[in-house]
Amino acid sequence: MIVAHLKPPYYAVIFTTIIEDNSKEYKKTAERMEHLAKAQDGFLGVESARSDIGITVSYWKSLEAIQHWKHHVEHSEARALGKEKWYKQYQLRICKVEREYGFKKK
Amino acid sequence: MIVAHLKPPYYAVIFTTIIEDNSKEYKKTAERMEHLAKAQDGFLGVESARSDIGITVSYWKSLEAIQHWKHHVEHSEARALGKEKWYKQYQLRICKVEREYGFKKK
Numbered sequence: 001m002i003v004a005h006l007k008p009p010y011y012a013v014i015f016t017t018i019i020e021d022n023s024k025e026y027k028k029t030a031e032r033m034e035h036l037a038k039a040q041d042g043f044l045g046v047e048s049a050r051s052d053i054g055i056t057v058s059y060w061k062s063l064e065a066i067q068h069w070k071h072h073v074e075h076s077e078a079r080a081l082g083k084e085k086w087y088k089q090y091q092l093r094i095c096k097v098e099r100e101y102g103f104k105k106k
Numbered sequence: 107m108i109v110a111h112l113k114p115p116y117y118a119v120i121f122t123t124i125i126e127d128n129s130k131e132y133k134k135t136a137e138r139m140e141h142l143a144k145a146q147d148g149f150l151g152v153e154s155a156r157s158d159i160g161i162t163v164s165y166w167k168s169l170e171a172i173q174h175w176k177h178h179v180e181h182s183e184a185r186a187l188g189k190e191k192w193y194k195q196y197q198l199r200i201c202k203v204e205r206e207y208g209f210k211k212k
Contacts, residue, residue: 002122002159002197012201014118014163016108016153020211047122049155053108055163057120089210091108095118095201104195105126 003045003059004102010044010061012095017054020088029078029086040069059097066094109151109165110208116150116167118201123160126194135184135192146175165203172200 019026037043037058042065048056060066069075082090125132143149143164148171154162166172175181188196 002124002195004195004197008199012118012120012199014120014203016163018108047159047161049157049159049161051155051157053153053155055153055155055161057122057161057163083209083211087209087211089108089110090208091110092207093114093118093203094205095203097120097199097201099200101198102196103189103193105189105193 001047003047004104006044006059006097006100008097008100010059010097011063011066012097013058013060013066014093014095015054015056015058015090016092017056017090018052018088019054019086021086023086026082026086029081033075033078036072036074037069040072041065042068063094107153109153110210112150112165112203112206114203114206116165116203117169117172118203119164119166119172120199120201121160121162121164121196122198123162123196124158124194125160125192127192129192132188132192135187139181139184142178142180143175146178147171148174169200 034046042061044059044061046056046058140152148167150165150167152164
């Protein structure tokens with residue numbers, strides 16, 4: 001799903017990953033994290049795609065909301081497991097969305 | 107490929123798409139645009155994935171570099187064709203990358 005209802009400024013976390021173990025446990029944890037993220041204060045939306053690499057972009061009201069989510073206990077545990085078991089490489093970028101344009105076919 | 111060598115601050119363009127016509131012509135044009143983008147001044151890198159939706163994130167040195175690329179003649183023509191023929195929906199976000207963290211398994 002494309003997130004198309006937001007008004008800048010707000011924040012984006014671009015999380016790009018290469019997985020080495022695409023196990024059931026990984027998928028279950030990724031789904032659980034998405035479910036948890038959606039319940040956090042300041043969460044605005046998420047977009048996700050995977051082919052050679054995975055890209056998940058989550059949108060947030062403020063840097064504080066991103067920090068809170070980073071320090072969430074279950075999220076911290078999942079991150080540690082991810083480094084140990086599932087991820088070969090990842091890059092995480094915290095960005096301020098300054099402008100945005102949308103197009104939708106009628 | 108994950109882009110992992112950049113130092114904030116710099117800019118990201120998050121381009122999220124739903125395609126209605128995944129034709130050869132679309133793929134050829136998308137490849138040509140990636141090739142052209144890489145040749146622009148201020149281009150820093152690109153990451154791309156597609157499953158239900160496509161997410162392409164390109165990285166740029168400055169807002170001016172993004173504007174130049176936006177107004178590139180061949181890019182403008184491709185964008186017009188895209189709206190007419192290939193895209194059902196898209197969202198384009200211009201962001202300032204403020205912080206970044208990376209992980210790579212040894």
